[in-house]
């Protein structure tokens with residue numbers, strides 16, 4: 001018979017997992033390099049269908065050349081396309097950045113606004129991007145429901161919802177608002193480094209005891225540890241009670257695309 005978990009038990013289990021994630025990923029942060037809200041908005045738009053690393057390779061040159069919203073509004077399309085080429089879908093992304101620049105200049109005096117309502121009305125900015133910007137550039141707590149977040153919260157049975165907005169509200173109800181932004185980073189870190197879409201590293205996962213999906217990936221330590229990713233792969237193994245020598249010394253983190 002299927003196990004029935006009360007709302008209170010689910011909340012307690014989720015919060016316990018949240019604390020373990022905090023210990024597991026003390027380095028969790030927004031992986032898109034940025035210094036200003038505009039830079040973060042641009043980087044987030046560029047991150048569609050590519051990795052954050054790829055975006056971070058492109059943005060230093062981009063941010064040096066385009067410093068204000070007005071620069072994107074008045075961009076030379078061919079030049080901007082050339083800069084964005086390595087991120088894929090560069091024609092669409094060029095279009096989005098030019099339209100974003102124009103909208104910011106026309107409606108917000110060239111500044112990125114700090115409210116969800118205003119952000120989602122801007123071209124190229126959906127709810128997910130708006131929450132990234134709010135949480136990381138304005139310190140307004142936000143839950144970022146990306147592909148990793150969706151996969152993991154369903155594997156953990158924190159919610160049965162599949163619609164991103166419903167997921168956002170369901171998870172928001174389990175945690176204190178002030179924890180939303182960091183929780184999002186930690187869940188996404190876990191998704192990129194441990195709980196992969198195809199082969200999660202169940203046998204080398206700090207959440208194994210509390211995870212209803214334990215066994216989705218290999219449970220044997222040696223096979224699981226090999227799947228750990230990122231510069232802290234060996235530390236992740238230690239945190240899960242696994243011999244660090246079984247984990248790679250350094251392994252690229254997973255891409256955003258499912």
Ligand code: SF4
Pocket residue numbers: 155194195196200201202203205206207208211212213214215216217
């Ligand atoms: S036990 Fe497996 S499915 Fe559960 S969080 Fe860990 S890696 Fe993911």
